[in-house]
Amino acid sequence: MSTNLARGPKGRPPRIAALSAGPGRGARDAVFPASRGGADGRYGAGPGGPVSRQTALPVPPELPGLPPHPRVLQLTDGDCVSHGLAVGTSRQRASDQEVRSCLDRVHATAALLDPYARIRCAVSTETAARHLDVLTAARNNLFAIRRGLDGADWALLEELTGLIDARTTATRPGRKRPARLADLVILVGKDKIYAPPVRQLRLLGIPTWLIVPGRLPAASLYRAACAVSFIGPCQRVA
Numbered sequence: 001m002s003t004n005l006a007r008g009p010k011g012r013p014p015r016i017a018a019l020s021a022g023p024g025r026g027a028r029d030a031v032f033p034a035s036r037g038g039a040d041g042r043y044g045a046g047p048g049g050p051v052s053r054q055t056a057l058p059v060p061p062e063l064p065g066l067p068p069h070p071r072v073l074q075l076t077d078g079d080c081v082s083h084g085l086a087v088g089t090s091r092q093r094a095s096d097q098e099v100r101s102c103l104d105r106v107h108a109t110a111a112l113l114d115p116y117a118r119i120r121c122a123v124s125t126e127t128a129a130r131h132l133d134v135l136t137a138a139r140n141n142l143f144a145i146r147r148g149l150d151g152a153d154w155a156l157l158e159e160l161t162g163l164i165d166a167r168t169t170a171t172r173p174g175r176k177r178p179a180r181l182a183d184l185v186i187l188v189g190k191d192k193i194y195a196p197p198v199r200q201l202r203l204l205g206i207p208t209w210l211i212v213p214g215r216l217p218a219a220s221l222y223r224a225a226c227a228v229s230f231i232g233p234c235q236r237v238a
Helices: 078-084 096-113 126-131 132-137 152-172 192-204 219-224
Strands: 030-032 072-077 118-124 143-146 184-188 208-213 227-231
Touching: 030 078, 072 078, 072 096, 072 152, 078 096, 078 118, 078 208, 096 118, 096 132, 096 184, 096 208, 096 227, 118 126, 118 152, 126 132, 126 143, 143 152, 143 227, 152 184, 152 192, 184 192, 192 208, 208 219, 219 227
Parallel strands: 072 118, 072 184, 118 143, 184 208, 208 227
Antiparallel strands: 030 143
């Protein structure tokens, strides 16, 4: 079943031409850098170094019970991180240190729940240029760069849509052993465009833990998520 979750009035934005991303990957995403020490974008250490239990966020009590070894899909809207952590200040963008600190905390959280969590961080070309040092210094992390103000949104929507389609196919009658695609989605963002797929995943039995950079998430997304946590500009890694 094909699921079309959202389509803007002007259709899909154009995509930036890809850097060399290895075999089997189309010319649509720029990847910074190729994963080192993990396969398929799997995460082994944070952008700033090894993960730490002190760095990880506490698991919210309202999050539904997870299996002993959950499979985690962690998606980050880098544009929301860059702008969201600057809310309440005189700046339009967060500093590289604040962005790196936020990514460290989120990735450490995902890695402690699932050492082989699948990670994807999407950013627009403008955000990539503003925080290029963060992108190029990251280790074992997969960044997708898309053209346009909504480029990051579309990249993550594709990931969510793919999970919905795969989950729907796996649970069709006649399949003896449905595939475990993901037991939990950790979404870092705040835009209302993510609300429909998050709500649909919840109906399919896959909870979403929403992590909001800054404050003021869209009300529809806040209601659709199973649990919500906040990361502020002052919550830096020690």
